[in-house]
Amino acid sequence: MCVCVCVCVCVCVCVCCLRMMEVEVGHHGVLLTRSGGKYSAIGNQCTHYGAPLSKGFISGNRVRCPWHGSCFNVHTGDLEEYPGIDCLPCHKTLRQEKRIKRMGTAVPGVTHTVLLLGGGAASLICAETLRQENFGGRIIMVTREDLLPYDKTRLSKVMNVESDSILMRRMEFFHQYDIEVWLRKEALSVDTDKKTVTFDDGSVQSYDQVLISTGCRYRQPHNTVLSSVMKKMTNTEFFLSRSGFFLKVKEVVLKSGKVIPAEVLIVGIGNPTRTFSPNLCFGPLIISSLCVSLLQYMRTNVPDVFCGGDLAMFPLAMAKNKMVNIGHWQMAQAQGRIVALNMLNKTTELNSVPFYWTVLVGKTIRYTGYGEGYTELVIKGKFEDRKFLALYIKDDEVIAAAGLNFDPAVSAVAERLATGKVITKKEAQYTGLAWIWCQAGTAG
Numbered sequence: 001m002c003v004c005v006c007v008c009v010c011v012c013v014c015v016c017c018l019r020m021m022e023v024e025v026g027h028h029g030v031l032l033t034r035s036g037g038k039y040s041a042i043g044n045q046c047t048h049y050g051a052p053l054s055k056g057f058i059s060g061n062r063v064r065c066p067w068h069g070s071c072f073n074v075h076t077g078d079l080e081e082y083p084g085i086d087c088l089p090c091h092k093t094l095r096q097e098k099r100i101k102r103m104g105t106a107v108p109g110v111t112h113t114v115l116l117l118g119g120g121a122a123s124l125i126c127a128e129t130l131r132q133e134n135f136g137g138r139i140i141m142v143t144r145e146d147l148l149p150y151d152k153t154r155l156s157k158v159m160n161v162e163s164d165s166i167l168m169r170r171m172e173f174f175h176q177y178d179i180e181v182w183l184r185k186e187a188l189s190v191d192t193d194k195k196t197v198t199f200d201d202g203s204v205q206s207y208d209q210v211l212i213s214t215g216c217r218y219r220q221p222h223n224t225v226l227s228s229v230m231k232k233m234t235n236t237e238f239f240l241s242r243s244g245f246f247l248k249v250k251e252v253v254l255k256s257g258k259v260i261p262a263e264v265l266i267v268g269i270g271n272p273t274r275t276f277s278p279n280l281c282f283g284p285l286i287i288s289s290l291c292v293s294l295l296q297y298m299r300t301n302v303p304d305v306f307c308g309g310d311l312a313m314f315p316l317a318m319a320k321n322k323m324v325n326i327g328h329w330q331m332a333q334a335q336g337r338i339v340a341l342n343m344l345n346k347t348t349e350l351n352s353v354p355f356y357w358t359v360l361v362g363k364t365i366r367y368t369g370y371g372e373g374y375t376e377l378v379i380k381g382k383f384e385d386r387k388f389l390a391l392y393i394k395d396d397e398v399i400a401a402a403g404l405n406f407d408p409a410v411s412a413v414a415e416r417l418a419t420g421k422v423i424t425k426k427e428a429q430y431t432g433l434a435w436i437w438c439q440a441g442t443a444g
């Protein structure tokens with residue numbers, strides 16, 4: 001359905017003051033913005049999970065979603081930061097459906113083969129970016145699961161989720177853009193000299209470039225704990241979070257025999273181990289602790305072998321290129337894109353700011369930045385009111401922020417960090433939040 005936008009003139013004054021606002025056009029929400037002296041109209045509903053972008057944060061030519069941090073260009077509606085994967089409707093005539101970026105297909109006669117090991121966030125975005133950049137070769141995505149790429153983050157948020165409802169793309173999409181998806185196939189080893197991968201069914205596939213993005217697995221909790229927990233799972237309330245689970249119990253018995261009365265048992269099984277498939281042989285790749293260490297541009301130390309997502313140890317631009325491992329959905333997607341661009345020799349550095357969210361007991365906590373090594377916290381709002389913004393300070397600068405019911409502050413901090421501007425401890429402490437609103441965005 002097409003709707004003409006004829007509202008530009010009458011809202012000029014308001015947009016001038018606010019820089020963005022939502023208007024309704026034929027029952028559809030449209031986001032009007034003013035940036036760089038130019039007025040634009042794009043869809044107001046984030047293409048990820050539908051947040052109203054008018055409640056987000058505008059900075060320069062882009063608006064950042066308040067919920068999980070997706071960014072869109074306000075002039076074109078194009079997606080500029082994940083976790084959304086589609087662009088917004090735009091132009092004078094608005095189509096209400098979200099749209100994908102223009103993508104090409106395979107070109108007959110082009111034999112260059114890109115092999116993507118893993119069917120998760122990083123691989124999917126890598127495949128899409130290759131086609132968006134008109135790569136005409138063969139793309140093969142291999143996963144040991146029997147499902148097309150799906151939104152893993154939903155697994156801990158929605159109980160009894162239907163697998164069909166969390167697919168990122170349907171099979172028709174992969175057919176249309178010539179992306180081969182091989183399901184139920186496990187990579188066993190990579191021969192980086194011969195440039196081949198061997199799979200569990202005995203088949204061998206050669207590649208010109210390969211992305212290893214096989215994610216990571218959870219560490220197993222102690223067997224005794226696990227089995228007693230399993231017994232209780234049938235008749236107790238059970239909550240799953242990303243890094244563990246908790247359930248209502250009556251008591252906990254320690255190995256020593258001591259009985260501790262308790263109402264809630266939190267099983268913190270630790271972060272994902274950062275171990276990738278134990279069956280996957282990485283040949284001569286440099287493996288630092290449990291991750292694959294990357295050189296610049298998501299390249300490993302072996303030519304034509306790239307790595308991304310949860311198993312990558314990479315230099316984080318906003319943390320002065322410290323080598324880090326970050327298990328965030330948005331970061332895996334961003335890395336998938338950078339891998340694709342560098343595979344095509346469009347040399348591009350990763351400079352995304354980490355953005356993470358999780359839901360605990362029905363409340364969404366958002367987090368941005370990289371808080372490791374923080375020495376102080378500046379708190380706005382109150383924990384007791386379940387409405388707060390926590391700013392993590394290191395060396396007198398804000399390095400990360402976590403917020404609950406404080407939108408769009410976390411998005412605003414993310415934008416500020418993305419522009420490379422420092423938020424000083426003083427600003428965080430004494431100037432309320434005015435510094436975020438005034439300085440993260442550049443005047444239009």
Ligand SMILES: Cc1cc2nc3c(=O)[nH]c(=O)nc-3n(C[C@H](O)[C@H](O)[C@H](O)COP(=O)(O)OP(=O)(O)OC[C@H]3O[C@@H](n4cnc5c(N)ncnc54)[C@H](O)[C@@H]3O)c2cc1C
Pocket residue numbers: 117118119120121122123142143144145152153154155156185186187188213214215216241242277279280308309310311326327328329330332355356357358359
């Ligand atoms: C339950 C849960 C909830 C989460 N919630 C959030 C959240 O709210 N927000 C957030 O930011 N992040 C969240 N995450 C983290 C996020 O999902 C990951 O950071 C992201 O999926 C990493 O992407 P990836 O591409 O590296 O790997 P994955 O998405 O894990 O994909 C790895 C793929 O590789 C395949 N594979 C593995 N080994 C092989 C092999 N040998 N051969 C072939 N295929 C193989 C797997 O089957 C899978 O398809 C959550 C994770 C989990 C598990």
Ligand code: FES
Pocket residue numbers: 046047048049050051065066067068069070083084
């Ligand atoms: S709803 Fe906008 S990023 Fe998720």
